[in-house]
Amino acid sequence: MQDPERIKSIKGLSDVVMEEASEFTIDDYTQLTLRLREPKHKQRQIYVMFNPVSKVNWTYKMWFDPKATYDKERVAVHHSTYKDNHFLDAENIRTIEKLKETNPAYYKIYTLGEFATLDKLVFPVFEKRRLHASNLRKFRSYFGLDFGYSNDPSAFIHIKVDEKNKVIYCLEEYTRKGLLNNQIAEAIKSMGYSKEVITADAAEQKSIAELKRDGIMRVKPAKKGPDSVVQGISFMQQFKLVVDDRCVKLIEELENYTYQKDRKTNEYINKPVDSYNHVIDAIRYALEPLNGNGTPKGTVMKNSLF
Numbered sequence: 001m002q003d004p005e006r007i008k009s010i011k012g013l014s015d016v017v018m019e020e021a022s023e024f025t026i027d028d029y030t031q032l033t034l035r036l037r038e039p040k041h042k043q044r045q046i047y048v049m050f051n052p053v054s055k056v057n058w059t060y061k062m063w064f065d066p067k068a069t070y071d072k073e074r075v076a077v078h079h080s081t082y083k084d085n086h087f088l089d090a091e092n093i094r095t096i097e098k099l100k101e102t103n104p105a106y107y108k109i110y111t112l113g114e115f116a117t118l119d120k121l122v123f124p125v126f127e128k129r130r131l132h133a134s135n136l137r138k139f140r141s142y143f144g145l146d147f148g149y150s151n152d153p154s155a156f157i158h159i160k161v162d163e164k165n166k167v168i169y170c171l172e173e174y175t176r177k178g179l180l181n182n183q184i185a186e187a188i189k190s191m192g193y194s195k196e197v198i199t200a201d202a203a204e205q206k207s208i209a210e211l212k213r214d215g216i217m218r219v220k221p222a223k224k225g226p227d228s229v230v231q232g233i234s235f236m237q238q239f240k241l242v243v244d245d246r247c248v249k250l251i252e253e254l255e256n257y258t259y260q261k262d263r264k265t266n267e268y269i270n271k272p273v274d275s276y277n278h279v280i281d282a283i284r285y286a287l288e289p290l291n292g293n294g295t296p297k298g299t300v301m302k303n304s305l306f
Contacts (some may be wrong), residue, residue, distance in 0.1 A: 003183075007031055021050040023177065024151070025248060026058040032130040041045065052115040054255040057246065060115050081113045097129045122233060122257045122272050123280075126241035131171050136160045143193060144286030145184070145219070146278045147207050153177045154184055155249070155278040158193065159286055161239075168287075170243040173250050173279055178275070181207050185214035189262035199285040222285040230270055230286035250279040 008031070016032050018024060020167055029048070036044040050059055063070060063077055082088060082096050099107040108116035139160040146155040157288045158172040176188050184207075186196055194216055200208055202221035211219045225231070255277040283290075 007035060010035050012041075014038065014044055016046040018046065018048045018050075020058050021048045022053050022057050023050075026062070029058070029062075039063045044293070052109055052113055052254050055115045055128065056248075056252050056255045057115075063113060077168070082111060091238060119247070120259045120268050121255075122259060123241060123254050125236070126254050127249060128245050130170055130244050130246075131172055131244040133160075133240065134169050136169055136171070142286040143198040144282035144284070145198050146281040146285065147184075147201050147204040148278060149178060151177075153278055154179045155282045156188060156191075156198075157279055157282040157286060158186070158191075159249075159283060161227055161287070161290060163290070166239045168239045168241050168283070170241065170247055170250055170283070172244065173247045175249045175279060181210040182214050185211050185216050188216055197289075199288050201285065202297070222288050229272070229284070230283075232287070232291065233272065236280075236283065237286060247279070250283075253277060253280050 001157060011066060013035050015264055016036060018029065018032065021029070038044070048059070052060070052064075054060070055065070062068060063075070076268050082093065088096075096111050097110050107116045109172060123283050142159050144157050144159075148154045153175040153234060154177075157170065157175040160169040160171060161167070162169070172191065174191065176183075176187075179187070185194075188211075190196070196218060198212070198216065198219040198224050202224045205221065208221055222228075241254070243254070245251070255275040258273050258276075260271050262269050295296050
């Protein structure tokens with residue numbers, strides 16, 4: 001699925017397994033269902049396995065939303081929890097059940113196996129609608145890239161910024177796990193952005209060098225100053241976010257990117273949880289030409305929380 005176009009030539013499939021299916025897109029799922037067409041196989045099946053995540057994810061909308069419509073004669077839904085896992089010992093079970101007291105949102109997800117939004121959102125308000133670049137030509141484009149591989153996806157984003165009215169338009173994303181740097185370069189070329197200035201994660205100097213080797217000549221490292229994450233978020237919060245409805249990963253992140261709590265006081269602190277933040281990190285990098293390396297402004301963060 002790193003290159004969905006290659007799947008279109010596959011023949012003779014009887015079974016498809018989508019592990020961690022919430023990491024795929026609805027288009028990926030549709031393409032795989034279309035490949036199950038070999039007539040000699042009478043019991044063609046696709047197995048879709050995943051943990052519950054945000055309700056914005058396509059898996060929720062497909063099978064669990066009260067408004068979801070699917071053929072119950074052709075689709076079987078199996079919901080299991082930790083109680084069905086016979087390999088857990090007593091200590092594992094105590095840890096899982098303790099979540100009911102310590103983190104109600106995690107309890108819903110990891111104990112009960114239910115869809116739930118996590119805690120205090122960093123970006124509680126954003127607008128989601130279909131955007132057209134042709135209508136936003138007067139605004140300058142910015143590009144950001146966050147590297148990942150096995151556990152985290154690589155994330156590339158194209159945004160436009162209306163500085164006067166303080167609006168960030170998030171136009172186009174590309175996110176995949178397991179991409180080598182040459183594959184990231186090919187993806188950027190296929191999107192038509194190989195000649196654009198792209199600001200990337202400064203911790204990946206080798207990756208940046210390899211992108212340049214592969215034709216993405218104007219990629220540059222972000223300048224990571226002290227508390228750059230907090231400062232970058234503070235800068236983003238000064239803008240209204242408008243997100244194209246096709247940027248499904250970014251939407252999922254915005255629905256789940258939350259603040260940390262102090263373990264002693266259980267109060268929120270001005271630091272986000274390091275999760276659901278890969279496309280958001282790419283936006284922070286993209287905004288660097290506008291943001292610079294300012295000092296974190298605690299008052300802006302405080303107002304956003306309360």
